[in-house]
Amino acid sequence: MQKDNNTTNLTRLLTSSASAWTSSRSQSCEPGQDDQIVLASRVRLARNLAGQPFPAHLSPEIGQKVVASLFLALRHLEMANNGKYILLKMKDLTPLQRSLLLEKHLISRELTQALENQAVAIREDEAVALMLNEEDHLRIQCLLPGFQPEEAWRIASEIDDLLEEKLDYAFDPELGYLTTCPSNAGTGLRASVLLHLPGIILTKQQDMLLAQLNKVGMTARGFYGEGTKALGHIFQVSNQVTLGLSEDNILQGLKSVVSRLLEHERQARSRLLQEKGAVIEDQVWRSYGIMSQARLLPGKEFMERLSYLRLGLDLGIIEGIDRSLLNRLLIEAQPAFLQQAKGQELDQLERDKERAKLANIRIGKTQREV
């Protein structure tokens, strides 16, 4: 926590749409590569301090004590050369700033409530976020680009070990790590991937596949988590069960389910190309034309057009668009980012206008002031 750098870091954190996961591991256009379909991999660990009530029952004094212990542990992380962290108390942030962090996937929706003693420590590279007094005392999140849940686990686990040297975790030899919600007890591990599945959706197989996921203890949600729709053909797939499984079980389970989904997605894309190649090609180029020229872009349409551009890149229909740009656009087109870029609150029509300007400039390379 280098306080002197905090201002610069905070500015970057809240103005740049670039984050660890938005960088692209693959610029190649070979169709169907894992890292083209898997946008990002995330691991989060739920931890609580022994002998302290869980956050839902926290008094301000104990909450403060929890934060203090974690602050000390964080310094230990930095001393161990794990990277520099920027620490943000949620109450010190404006609602817009909290929304910006949410849109970058650096905090959870729970933290945007900004309850007393809620805070987040974000590593300078934005790959790691430690959320304090969320549903549990501590949530360790590691979010990386592409298909690398094991690497995300390795990083999160290393941080977990370092923190454990200073913190006394609530742990039961039988149950494992104890958590507020029993569904997280055990490893406290949730591993997830962000998948771009236009093939499966356009061939109308999503309901069938999502039902199959549930049967093997996995769940699928939208781009911004529970309750959000699969905008832009993007799904978040994660393990639902943690109790009774080892970390390795969970990671292997996720990897195997994702491999099957990737196979389905590839087959669906081949089928689409064979049976409706002209329509797909049209949708890709039409999306390019609309993103370049439209003057109003509602969020839903924006996400769909962005999806077709990504699919077009994957299938070699269109080229010359930077994949990490597409990832960043996912963030930049969200309401808080649009309002922050414009420097004022925006109603829906104004947001649609600003979103269109953004697309015109980024995709169409048109000379327009945002």
Next chain:
Amino acid sequence: MQKDNNTTNLTRLLTSSASAWTSSRSQSCEPGQDDQIVLASRVRLARNLAGQPFPAHLSPEIGQKVVASLFLALRHLEMANNGKYILLKMKDLTPLQRSLLLEKHLISRELTQALENQAVAIREDEAVALMLNEEDHLRIQCLLPGFQPEEAWRIASEIDDLLEEKLDYAFDPELGYLTTCPSNAGTGLRASVLLHLPGIILTKQQDMLLAQLNKVGMTARGFYGEGTKALGHIFQVSNQVTLGLSEDNILQGLKSVVSRLLEHERQARSRLLQEKGAVIEDQVWRSYGIMSQARLLPGKEFMERLSYLRLGLDLGIIEGIDRSLLNRLLIEAQPAFLQQAKGQELDQLERDKERAKLANIRIGKTQREV
């Protein structure tokens, strides 16, 4: 009828989408000018030869005789410096060639049947077409760009007078010119204008206005006449009644109705700009993007996008698009023109592809081979 030039003229007639009416009288962007809203003005006169059965009851011998008289009269036209005519017997043309003439509005749908002795003489400038053995022995059509029904009438009338010097028209002192269908008797005059009315349609006033037209003896049809829908927000408005009215009555009636329609259209456009300016601007630019980039363009969508581009030019939202190009695109995007440009028969999907290529090249100035 300069036979030696016929081949060159025929080639131009059947390959170029440029015609008298597609040239633009106004390149200016001042909103709401008459010639921006009125695409073309047409006058046609129905005439029959005295003492001969009307075409529906024509024997081949008499039909031939009718054609022969008219051929002689045509030569008289040329001698009177009325311009050079190219004479086409419908039976000598392929179905595609007949469709091309129909799409250019140079012949009526009746003539595409290519019955025995049906023919058309088209003046070199394509402003005048004389149809033989259509519903009547002779139909004199004059089709000019913009809002000039009186000039079209002047030209048609001059030709009518010249022909009458050589032909004995069926004429009754009480009824006037006699025609196959009693609704054409009297002056035999139908005057019409092609109107681009996006404002009226987008503000949902068309039903009300069309009902009002009928009350004053006028009728509105689509771009390709009776039974065709108002594709691309284009209507053909013409007089329904001719009997008992003088030519001047008819022309003044049309002019006054059109003036009122233009006023309505201008008001509707102002209202649209005021109440939905952002949406209109978006639709114009979105149309530009789609026309430039889409790979499939169904006829109906093409016409709608073209309409928004024209509206965008009229309202000063977009610039740098040639108005006569838009008129020619109306023709070039029709099925026969697409097939002739490609040199082969095309099914619907192929036509949508070729139509999109055409739009990409003409509107988007994209380097693509048609």
